[in-house]
Amino acid sequence: xxxxxxxxxxxxxxxxxxxxxxxxxxxxxxxxxxxxxxxxxxxxxxxxxxxxxxxxxxxxxxxxxxxxxxxxxxxxxxxxxxxxxxxxxxxxxxxxxxxxxxxxxxxxxxxxxxxxxxxxxxxxxxxxxxxxxxxxxxxxxxxxxxxxxxxxxxxxxxxxxxxxxxxxxxxxxxxxxxxxxxxxxxxxxxxxxxxxxxxxxxxxxxxxxxxxxxxxxxxxxxxxxxxxxxxxxxxxxxxxxxxxxxxxxxxxxxxxxxxxxxxxxxxxxxxxxxxxxxxxxxxxxxxxxxxxxxxxxxxxxxxxxxxxxxxxxxxxxxxxxxxxxxxxxxxxxxxxxxxxxxxxxxxxxxxxxxxxxxxxxxxxxxxxxxxxxxxxxxxxxxxxxxxxxxxxxxxxxxxxxxxxxxxxxxxxxxxxxxxxxxxxxxxxxxxxxxxxxxxxxxxxxxxxxxxxxxxxxxxxxxxxxxxxxxxxxxxxxxxxxxxxxxxxxxxxxxxxxxxxxxxxxxxxxxxxxxxxxxxxxxxxxxxxxxxxxxxxxxxxxxxxxxxxxxxxxxxxxxxxxxxxxxxxxxxxxxxxxxxxxxxxxxxxxxxxxxxxxxxxxxxxxxxxxxxxxxxxxxxxxxxxxxxxxxxxxxxxxxxxxxxxxxxxxxxxxxxxxxxxxxxx
Amino acid sequence: xxxxxxxxxxxxxxxxxxxxxxxxxxxxxxxxxxxxxxxxxxxxxxxxxxxxxxxxxxxxxxxxxxxxxxxxxxxxxxxxxxxxxxxxxxxxxxxxxxxxxxxxxxxxxxxxxxxxxxxxxxxxxxxxxxxxxxxxxxxxxxxxxxxxxxxxxxxxxxxxxxxxx
Numbered sequence: 079x080x081x082x083x084x085x086x087x088x089x090x091x092x093x094x095x096x097x098x099x100x101x102x103x104x105x106x107x108x109x110x111x112x113x114x115x116x117x118x119x120x121x122x123x124x125x126x127x128x129x130x131x132x133x134x135x136x137x138x139x140x141x142x143x144x145x146x147x148x149x150x151x152x153x154x155x156x157x158x159x160x161x162x163x164x165x166x167x168x169x170x171x172x173x174x175x176x177x178x179x180x181x182x183x184x185x186x187x188x189x190x191x192x193x194x195x196x197x198x199x200x201x202x203x204x205x206x207x208x209x210x211x212x213x214x215x216x217x218x219x220x221x222x223x224x225x226x227x228x229x230x231x232x233x234x235x236x237x238x239x240x241x242x243x244x245x246x247x248x249x250x251x252x253x254x255x256x257x258x259x260x261x262x263x264x265x266x267x268x269x270x271x272x273x274x275x276x277x278x279x280x281x282x283x284x285x286x287x288x289x290x291x292x293x294x295x296x297x298x299x300x301x302x303x304x305x306x307x308x309x310x311x312x313x314x315x316x317x318x319x320x321x322x323x324x325x326x327x328x329x330x331x332x333x334x335x336x337x338x339x340x341x342x343x344x345x346x347x348x349x350x351x352x353x354x355x356x357x358x359x360x361x362x363x364x365x366x367x368x369x370x371x372x373x374x375x376x377x378x379x380x381x382x383x384x385x386x387x388x389x390x391x392x393x394x395x396x397x398x399x400x401x402x403x404x405x406x407x408x409x410x411x412x413x414x415x416x417x418x419x420x421x422x423x424x425x426x427x428x429x430x431x432x433x434x435x436x437x438x439x440x441x442x443x444x445x446x447x448x449x450x451x452x453x454x455x456x457x458x459x460x461x462x463x464x465x466x467x468x469x470x471x472x473x474x475x476x477x478x479x480x481x482x483x484x485x486x487x488x489x490x491x492x493x494x495x496x497x498x499x500x501x502x503x504x505x506x507x508x509x510x511x512x513x514x515x516x517x518x519x520x521x522x523x524x525x526x527x528x529x530x531x532x533x534x535x536x537x538x539x540x541x542x543x544x545x546x547x548x549x550x551x552x553x554x555x556x557x558x559x560x561x562x563x564x565x566x567x568x569x570x571x572x573x574x575x576x577x578x579x580x581x582x583x584x585x586x587x588x589x590x591x592x593x594x595x596x597x598x599x600x601x602x603x604x605x606x607x608x609x610x611x612x613x614x615x616x617x618x619x620x621x622x623x624x625x626x627x628x629x630x631x632x633x634x635x636x637x638x639x640x641x642x643x644x645x646x647x648x649x650x651x652x653x654x655x656x657x658x659x660x661x662x663x664x665x666x667x668x669x670x671x672x673x674x675x676x677x678x679x680x681x682x683x684x685x686x687x688x689x690x691x692x693x694x695x696x697x698x699x700x701x702x703x704x705x706x707x708x709x710x711x712x713x714x715x716x717x718x719x720x721x722x723x724x725x726x727x728x729x730x731x732x733x734x735x736x737x738x739x740x741x742x
Numbered sequence: 743x744x745x746x747x748x749x750x751x752x753x754x755x756x757x758x759x760x761x762x763x764x765x766x767x768x769x770x771x772x773x774x775x776x777x778x779x780x781x782x783x784x785x786x787x788x789x790x791x792x793x794x795x796x797x798x799x800x801x802x803x804x805x806x807x808x809x810x811x812x813x814x815x816x817x818x819x820x821x822x823x824x825x826x827x828x829x830x831x832x833x834x835x836x837x838x839x840x841x842x843x844x845x846x847x848x849x850x851x852x853x854x855x856x857x858x859x860x861x862x863x864x865x866x867x868x869x870x871x872x873x874x875x876x877x878x879x880x881x882x883x884x885x886x887x888x889x890x891x892x893x894x895x896x897x898x899x900x901x902x903x904x905x906x907x
Contacts, residue, residue, distance in 0.1 A: 439774060442774070442778075443778060446778055446782065447782065450782055460788075461788075461789035462786050462787055462788050462789055463786075463787045463789070463808075464782050464785055464786060464787070465785035465786065465787045465806055466785075467781075467784075467785045468781045468782055468784070468785035471781055471785075472777075472778065472781055603823075603824055603844055605823075605824070655847060664847055664848070666847075682847075683824075683844035683845075683846065683847075684844055684845060684846065684847055684849075685847065693824060693844045695844065
């Protein structure tokens with residue numbers, strides 16, 4: 079019997095996480111070594127139990143054991159095996175179980191990597207991590223239990239939401255999002271521990287930054303995958319609609335990005351400690367808020383499955399977390415003493431501060447727009463939403479200002495700069511700014527904000543490239559070969575610095591691609607009969623006819639189009655209508671022809687198989703592909719920055735490497 | 743003696759600059775709040791039924807509204823191109839709708855729809871977006887109740903799959 083087994087595992091994990099949390103806080107107070115050891119063991123035990131519970135559920139899904147309530151809810155014998163496997167996170171209860179699984183992995187890895195180090199902070203950090211673990215165990219054990227026993231199991235189930243079966247990205251986007259969301263628990267634990275200890279020493283900055291960077295990378299990729307999925311599946315030709323669930327994934331990312339920048343200032347200058355800790359805590363709170371918004375059914379979307387009792391439970395946890403954070407900050411923030419101060423307005427640290435303020439402004443902008451309808455509905459019972467123009471009109475200027483900082487920040491030196499230094503640093507990149515804006519203008523871009531974005535982007539691109547090549551230039555002057563200088567100066571020693579410029583370069587490309595693709599997008603609605611050729615956005619589209627096929631879990635009707643440009647056939651596209659079993663209405667699947675220059679996107683609106691006629695919407699937008707590519711590059715750049723630099727051990731390793739090679 | 747006065751002088755400077763910082767911060771925060779509030783106010787989207795819309799009177803003209811209700815039997819007429827006109831009704835009220843968006847595959851009589859747009863001086867509802875009640879909970883439609891009120895509310899709240907303009 080798998081359901082009782084799963085339930086037992088969850089109850090056991092609730093027990094060990096609660097006990098471990100208490101032991102962790104006790105060890106933090108009493109400095110008891112014994113208590114710390116046991117807290118660690120309980121942390122590992124929690125991870126093991128959650129892992130086993132998740133395996134149990136996967137086994138139940140794969141064997142179609144409809145006696146387990148979650149399998150009865152989402153399982154189906156008709157769907158392909160990969161859909162069955164990812165069904166774990168395709169509905170409410172399973173996704174919370176998956177949350178517990180990911181949390182277990184994070185806690186175990188973080189506990190293992192910080193064992194024997196950071197003894198000051200580890201007990202309280204484990205206490206915080208396992209408190210969160212206890213809450214989610216409780217959620218899985220009670221309000222969102224996937225391991226209910228079904229008295230009269232059916233022979234077959236409905237299968238997961240067809241929208242989630244419609245594209246393979248569904249298998250990747252949720253795990254990445256969870257790895258991002260859940261991972262924010264770890265830096266939150268460190269930040270709370272620093273406050274509880276009343277100290278944020280230099281030694282804690284390394285695990286703090288790394289534990290923030292890892293989930294940040296996943297979150298970055300996850301947001302992009304979510305947009306990409308919407309683009310490939312939903313058929314409206316866009317990837318971002320300021321939907322509450324999208325905003326929920328963006329909010330903690332914004333504060334985490336701000337924190338990753340302010341940590342650098344703490345490292346370099348010893349200031350902004352309390353601020354950094356606050357940002358990290360805000361990130362965690364926004365994660366919980368996001369979980370509430372997406373999992374409680376207050377917003378309806380593909381993410382919000384059903385109305386459920388877990389909403390109030392998560393809300394209570396959010397309230398408790400906010401209270402804990404506010405009290406902790408109120409009593410302890412002044413203990414994190416500042417070691418320096420900002421020297422001047424035109425310095426790199428001042429730009430970091432402006433960057434942080436802009437990110438916080440952006441966070442508030444998105445937060446207000448997202449939460450406002452909820453508040454109105456709760457207070458007045460009236461339903462409304464905040465329209466997209468609000469977000470666009472607020473976010474575009476702040477985004478452009480941030481892009482400006484990507485350029486101007488790294489160009490400025492730390493500390494006080496002379497007038498001469500400022501001139502040399504700030505004037506030359508104006509060339510890049512002018513260049514990009516002129517190229518944009520020649521390519522018919524007239525939207526003012528897009529041109530501004532291009533100019534800022536050009537400025538940032540020149541500064542970023544200049545910084546990447548700076549070390550190489552300095553070293554080649556001293557007679558080193560360019561290749562050697564690049565490898566040693568950028569890939570070995572200055573790895574973190576170089577990696578941050580890769581991320582900045584990628585951000586520049588991403589923002590330009592977003593600005594240009596959205597302002598230059600063309601939409602055409604066309605009606606075709608078979609064999610007809612019509613023109614849209616420079617492409618000649620010929621409707622070749624319908625193609626129908628029956629798959630085990632759905633009936634597919636595709637409309638085939640030949641796509642030609644300048645008389646040459648470049649692609650055949652087949653936007654589809656999929657009729658899933660157990661669904662009343664069909665689900666459309668758009669078809670996209672992507673090139674580096676731009677995308678052609680066909681979406682079926684209405685089809686008439688008997689008369690062989692079809693209505694489609696054609697979207698054409700430049701540079702869309704660069705959004706996905708640049709965000710992946712951002713993730714890779716950030717990953718590269720996590721590889722420890724060898725600056726400190728360079729001399730030592732030169733001797734030890736051959737020895738190690740011999741033994742290996 | 744001189745060091746003491748110098749110290750207090752820098753201390754005063756520091757306090758002054760801190761006060762200045764806090765003041766600048768407060769001004770910026772208030773400015774932001776005002777801009778955000780006015781922008782939200784301008785861009786609200788109301789979720790109304792035909793009764794709500796009639797009740798709102800002249801407020802319905804020009805405001806962005808997501809109107810939800812049922813397509814009245816026999817009211818669908820094709821206009822030129824992809825445009826369609828039809829009546830959306832609830833228990834007591836009927837609103838005439840003209841939409842320019844291509845009706846989705848499922849669009850027909852007696853089905854729950856949500857149209858986004860506004861009332862225009864001609865006295866009808868001009869819409870550029872039409873959504874059909876989308877039930878992803880796999881319930882077979884109950885007989886006699888083609889539109890589930892709750893389901894319609896969910897649809898009105900839903901923005902997934904909408905093109906923002």
